[in-house]
Amino acid sequence: METTLYQSKYQRLGCIPFQSDAIELLNDSTYDPYIKIIYAPKGVRLRVDFSEHYCQDPTLFFISPNQYLQFIELADHGYFIYYNRDFYCIQLHDKEVACDGLLFNNIYHMPHTILNPKENEIITVILEQMLEEFEIRASTQEEMLRIYLKQIIIRATRLWKKQHLGRLGQESHREIEFFREFSRLVEIHYRTKHLVGDYADLIGVASKTLTHKFKKFDLPSPNEVIKDRILLEAKRMLIHTSLSAKEIAYDLGYEDPSYFNRLFNKKIGDSPIVFRKKYIEGKNVPLE
Structure with a gap:
């Protein structure tokens, strides 16, 4: 199975398009230290820590290095993205994507967002463009890959707010930021x-x-x-x-x-x- 990897000094970003027979590859401990984003098509079953998830619709999962991920059942046409903090650190770039405490390190322990048909189409196009970029040997490759990664994170953060915040999602930006800050602080100091x-x-x-x-x-x-x-x-x-x-x-x-x-x-x-x-x-x- 083809895997793609960008690395420069300490920075790493990889993307593996997977099929239903890739469980052994994706469950390899090699990927444990990385931040992971999984595009899971319908039919994928996986466990994050002690919660099992079955995808009835295309879903994005966001997995921190301290979380334990295990694929139980795969489907065709999925994507497994992994990267380290040297490539992109959401804490250092919080103003850009504002996902820390939501997609990652959130108090709800819901590391996923379900894609509606429109968003699913957009996300799959971004993933395909990311794969194409791995083949381009240009000085701008690193930043282009980072842009695609940020696009996925930003779009997923917007969806996550709609799907998981309930009544809070109707409140002001300041109110939402209050709870996001609490999540971040608990993760840092628990x-x-x-x-x-x-x-x-x-x-x-x-x-x-x-x-x-x-x-x-x-x-x-x-x-x-x-x-x-x-x-x-x-x-x-x-x-x-x-x-x-x-x-x-x-x-x-x-x-x-x-x-x-x-x-x-x-x-x-x-x-x-x-x-x-x-x-x-x-x-x-x-x-x-």
Whole structure:
């Protein structure tokens, strides 16, 4: 299967057009350190962390390096884009695409946007143009590839807002940015800051104000969002590392491992050790 790759010094961007028989290639650990964008046609089934997704329509998925991706079932005419932060860092270029906290690192844990027929046509044309650009050996190739990548991200961000923000999507840009900033801050600080007040201080509002904003739009409370992010990382570490529950608790900023164990048990329904054992044995475990 043909793969295309642009690399210059530390910068890398690759695109793999895939067919239904490419599961082994796409599940290779080679791509784990990269940011990934998947154009998944109808019929693709994949797992991101502990959530399984089945595509009934063409869908774009946005996967951060710290997320775990596994393809379960593929279809023809898909695209697998991977790149590193040296090629394009959404945090450094946030004003350009404004997707951090939405497509990536969002509090809703929804790393995808469904394409309507019009957007699907536009996105597939961009992907085809990107593939053509890999064949052009010109001094402007790097920037052209980056432009195509940004086009995909910007169009997907607009769609994501319409599909996932609900009532919040009807509010002002400033209001949306408030929640996007909260998402970004949780992603940065969840290991060291566990209280709503910590994030209220960072944003510059009172804790009650922060909580009220979430309640106003029927969103999970800030405390739930913070705890869910911590526990998601705990589950990742339990399944994908050999660290003990105590070591994971310390890594996530809990000086009292027994408190962490009680929190995990209350939210997940099993102790960390039982969760790991059930998952490894393939038993039914509470994934969300």
